[in-house]
Amino acid sequence: MPELPEAETIAADLRILAGATITAAVTLHPPTAAGPLPLSALEGERIASTYRRGKCVVIGLEGGLALLASLRMTGQFLFGRGEAGTPPAGEAAGRPAAGKPAGPGAGSPGARPAAGPPDARGWPPHVRAAFLLDGPRGPAGEDALLYRDIRTFGRLYVAPAAELDRLHPAGAAAADALSLSEDDFHRRLSSSRAPVKTVMMDQSVMGGIGNIYATEILFAAGISPGRTASGISRPESDRIRRAAREILAEAIARRGSTVENYRAPLGPGTYQELHRAYGRAGLPCPRCGRPLQRAVIAGRGTVWCPGCQK
């Protein structure tokens, strides 16, 4: 679910860790660490920067390595308490991890990320990887960065930053949706005969837009999502681009949309309060009052107003 505004928010929240050294990297769910290097390659490295790349969050290390996180549906970064003897999950769980229950648990103040009971370390369920930190900490002094992912679709890629482009899945993102000129936007959008919504969401065409924002952008632009992309005129493309810029900027200002399981390290977002079409099938169109319609386009739920989206 995290799309451009959510990834932007997460990357911004993580910036407080700049200068922290990763003292240990623990893989609790092996498929999450998708290579090419193991997470342990980050041990001893110091965090230099965090930024967004399409829908992905990237943590850049001073030594030239990078951690690229493709959060997919339910991936999230949280602050938590590490423990000196955090057992490497799968194996060598011999030592009874001596230590106190780590206080009231992981997570930031005033925001419980977990739905279930925390584990022995005080972490929420579904933590798939953990990075213990030395130096800058979370807002409440947390000394671990946790990667949590309920459905395990998300992937963490460790590689030299210079190779992120060539990283096969997830690395090869097209130009960011917000970086395209009107010319480029139209050229890319009209490059396919697939439905315009499908093309907008194609990360090899433009990066950052997913189902929620594609739905909202097309509603704002008054374009029907099922329209053939190659039939979108230049003025229509300009409208879509403008709507995209306005909506994505506002969503970033509101820290993204909190639906499903989204949560940035420092708290949720509120843009869902401004959704006008997504998740509102059957309700009256906020523009013309006619019922919003729902259909599946390219396998994804799509909502639009047949009255005012042409």
Next chain:
DNA sequence: TCAAACCTGTAG
């Protein structure tokens, strides 16, 4: 070009 598969929580 499209559908299935990957997963698990939630809604019915």
Next chain:
DNA sequence: CTACAGGTTTGA
């Protein structure tokens, strides 16, 4: 219990 959700990859 089944159906559904969906970003991305993979196979048909």
